[in-house]
Amino acid sequence: MNNKAIIAMSGGVDSSVSAYLIKEQGFEGIGVTMKLFENDDIGINRENSCCSLSDVEDARSVAFKLGIPYYVFNFTTDFKSQVIERFINAYENGATPNPCIDCNRYLKFDKLYARAKELGCDYIVTGHYARIEYSEKYHRYLLKKAIDNTKDQSYVLYSMTQQQLAHTIFPLGELLKTQTRAIAEANVFVNAKKHDSQDICFVPDGDYAKFIENYTGKKYQSGNFIDRHGNIIGEHKGITRYTVGQRKGLGIAASKPMYVCSICKESNTVMLGDSYDLFSKSLDATGFNWISIENPAPPLRVKAKVRYKQNEQWATVTQILPDKVHIEFEEPQSAIANGQAVVLYDDDIVVGGGTIIASYH
DSSP, X not given: OOSEEEEEOOSSHHXXXXXXXXXXXXXXXXXXXXXXXXXXXXXXXXXXXXXXXXXXXXXXXXXXXXXXXXXXXXXXXXXXXXXXXXXHHHHHTTOOOOHHHHIIIIIIIIXXXXXXXXXXXXXXXXXXXXXXEEETTTTEEEEEEOSOTTTOOGGXXXXXXXXXXXXXXXXXXXXXXXXXXXXXXXXXXXTTTOOOOOXXXXXXXXXXXXXXXXXXXXXXXXXXXXXXXXXXXXXXXXXXGOOTTOOTTOOOOOSSOOEEEEXXXXXXXXXXXXXXXXXXXXXXXXXXXXXXXXXXXXXXXXXXXXXXXXXXXXXXXXXXXXXXXEEEEEXXXXXXXXXXXXXXXXXXXXXXXXXXXXXXX
């Protein structure tokens, strides 16, 4: 393989330092910002997202300072079909999507990698906090947690294939975030003190329901809030406004806190319950991608997490179809949501992951 690399530069400090580090390692880099959407098309202010003109200029400034070529690639059509429409479809079907996972799967490590090959580059470089190592023991590339546990992003990278891992570099995997900032400040990067993005890029105000209604032009039908016995206890404002585990914004008077426990598209109902009604002992997941092993020898005892910020929990995994697994937790887990990812870990190694399609009490 050659030493040419495309560097995904969002305009933030992480991708900028990644570009610096990859050049220091002797790679011939090309800086690229992926234009994912037209801000006006999704009804947000031009300066409030990762596709803003200021972000592009920040990335261009760093690339110029490093003396590397810089381009903006238009991926708006792919982003619309593979990320935004999947996001909307999930909410319309009572699931909770994770668009960052879809963006990594379909855009960064698929479309951008294909573009890299067209330009004669053998590597993709991103600012993710994770590590990639080749294991002589397993004869496979491994995806591992970052050294900085507070910034680890391995959860949203579980879909990476062996080929993608072989052609991807994460320069920040061995660094603490404070070290990344220090490198940016030492090199006087224009974005050295820029705040990290906390929101989904195309919903920067966090109001998913409003975004979906504005984008689709639909008004979603109201329906019944029900309790676990099927009794009607109120009226909801459309299932796209709710997700499993939600407590705030229900608009219902109750003598105790109520939580969204499940959402049924077919009956257009949202079931509410107590906090203990949120707990499930097992789940099914599909679209499963194995990384550290080719196929498991059941039963497989590993740790699993069902949300990005959750600590991993002990579980037993059984493969029931080539891309489908059943997972039994040793302790019940709260607010397992269809559409979210379940990711398996063996210490700091990502074993694999998939999309949750069912949970069981």
